[in-house]
Amino acid sequence: MRVLPHVGSFGPASPEEILRPARPWFVLLSLLIGLLANLAPVSGVAMTWRPDFLALVLLYWCIQEPRYVGVGTAWVVGLLMDVGDATVFGQHALAYAVLAYGAEYFRRRVLRFPLWQQAVQVAGLLVLCALIVLLVRFVGGAPPPGWRYLVSPLVGALLWPLVSVLLQTPQRPSRSGSRR
Amino acid sequence: MRPITVDPPAFFNRGPSPLARLAFFGILSLALLFADTRYRYLENVRQTVAIALYPLQRALEMPGAAFAYVSGYFGANRRMADENATLRQELVARAPATQGYVREQDENARLRALLDVRTQFAPTAIAVQVLYAGRDPFTQKVFVDKGTSAGVQAGAGVIDENGVVGQVTRVFPYMSEVTLLTDRDQAVPVQVERSGARSVLFGNGTGRSPELRFTSPSADLRVGDRLVTSGLDGTYPPGLAVAQIVDVVRDSGQMFARIFCKPLAGIDHSEFLLVLSQSAALPARPEEPGDVDALKKGGRARGRRG
Numbered sequence: 001m002r003v004l005p006h007v008g009s010f011g012p013a014s015p016e017e018i019l020r021p022a023r024p025w026f027v028l029l030s031l032l033i034g035l036l037a038n039l040a041p042v043s044g045v046a047m048t049w050r051p052d053f054l055a056l057v058l059l060y061w062c063i064q065e066p067r068y069v070g071v072g073t074a075w076v077v078g079l080l081m082d083v084g085d086a087t088v089f090g091q092h093a094l095a096y097a098v099l100a101y102g103a104e105y106f107r108r109r110v111l112r113f114p115l116w117q118q119a120v121q122v123a124g125l126l127v128l129c130a131l132i133v134l135l136v137r138f139v140g141g142a143p144p145p146g147w148r149y150l151v152s153p154l155v156g157a158l159l160w161p162l163v164s165v166l167l168q169t170p171q172r173p174s175r176s177g178s179r180r
Numbered sequence: 181m182r183p184i185t186v187d188p189p190a191f192f193n194r195g196p197s198p199l200a201r202l203a204f205f206g207i208l209s210l211a212l213l214f215a216d217t218r219y220r221y222l223e224n225v226r227q228t229v230a231i232a233l234y235p236l237q238r239a240l241e242m243p244g245a246a247f248a249y250v251s252g253y254f255g256a257n258r259r260m261a262d263e264n265a266t267l268r269q270e271l272v273a274r275a276p277a278t279q280g281y282v283r284e285q286d287e288n289a290r291l292r293a294l295l296d297v298r299t300q301f302a303p304t305a306i307a308v309q310v311l312y313a314g315r316d317p318f319t320q321k322v323f324v325d326k327g328t329s330a331g332v333q334a335g336a337g338v339i340d341e342n343g344v345v346g347q348v349t350r351v352f353p354y355m356s357e358v359t360l361l362t363d364r365d366q367a368v369p370v371q372v373e374r375s376g377a378r379s380v381l382f383g384n385g386t387g388r389s390p391e392l393r394f395t396s397p398s399a400d401l402r403v404g405d406r407l408v409t410s411g412l413d414g415t416y417p418p419g420l421a422v423a424q425i426v427d428v429v430r431d432s433g434q435m436f437a438r439i440f441c442k443p444l445a446g447i448d449h450s451e452f453l454l455v456l457s458q459s460a461a462l463p464a465r466p467e468e469p470g471d472v473d474a475l476k477k478g479g480r481a482r483g484r485r486g
Contacts, residue, residue: 039233040240041312048317071201075209083229084237085315090212097209101202140217142318143364143385149317 019171051156062103074100095132115161123157306455320363343421343445371410389440397437
């Protein structure tokens, strides 16, 4: 049982509504959908603008359900992402492990704020994750990509409120059930 | 009375702290990165998991392909009629060249036999279709729809109807990865068509022109020269169009001239490609004079042979 964070004009009427617990199968399903969304083939302009969906979902679950998703789970998920993508093995694993650690470190602070302010704080973590991915490629000898590379994590931060509300929907108590 | 201890016992004991876990997984990631870049132990693991992921990847690209098919179906009638007319004209215009080609080929074969030159191989080619481009913004790769099951080998050259596109770098059972020649440090041995000078064309990464590196400023190269493959490395058969020189920068202060080229093939937007088989095995490389001297002096023999 947890208290719903204040979502501003979104969501339920009373901020003190109590959430149902998150189901493990739903956590796994959302991570799988995030992985698939990351692996979907796109080209051209979409490649600059597409955020790291898996990092977003992972960050959400690390902040909300640290018992289910922690540094170890994030590392394994990063390995899966590496296999699906044509990059060096261990690149995303390292980045997601650091992301999960940052989420656990900052989760109490992040949860106090309304959703749009959460997005600003989460942007920092997502940019850090993207920079670690970039750093590993630098060590492997890649040319610097320029400022366009930062568009992707910032778009992810903009999507944070939407992702938060979507992933929390199964935990909201149903309207008809609240009378019991 | 004993004082109350300051630290109460931990109520929720969840194993190692997050920082300890991060340190462990961080070190493990660095070890994996090292192993993957140096020893390629994990290539087999990737192959196996890639096989499992293959149906998933084909399923993922189906919506895009379906959308393209539907939109193409509805808009294409007039465009196809125009294209048909243009292609027919082109076919007629090329007829003399096509008919003369067979005759020239026979004559060429006879002349070469007369001169006892080893006959050029006729590479077998596998027609493939591009599935999608690579997701990494740092590299230029495309994925094509045939793999080891169709006989594609790693290292084979890939061309389209206008020229050389790249080289196959990884093969999976039903898919292959082709690195384009514009990828950073991808090299194609070329020969200038006009003067016959040989050089190597290096890719320069995303958005930059490939260039001929290490050419002396006095080399006879002009803007507009066509570069074709020289066939020296055994990967690409000789004579395939590669690129055209667009800019020659000769700075008297620099040791080398900068020569920028534009690839002639449709690197980014070709849909149908041809994978060429490897050429016939080249004879072993002869001994270098330095190696022979080192052996005579009793020094360590160099390991490079063949």
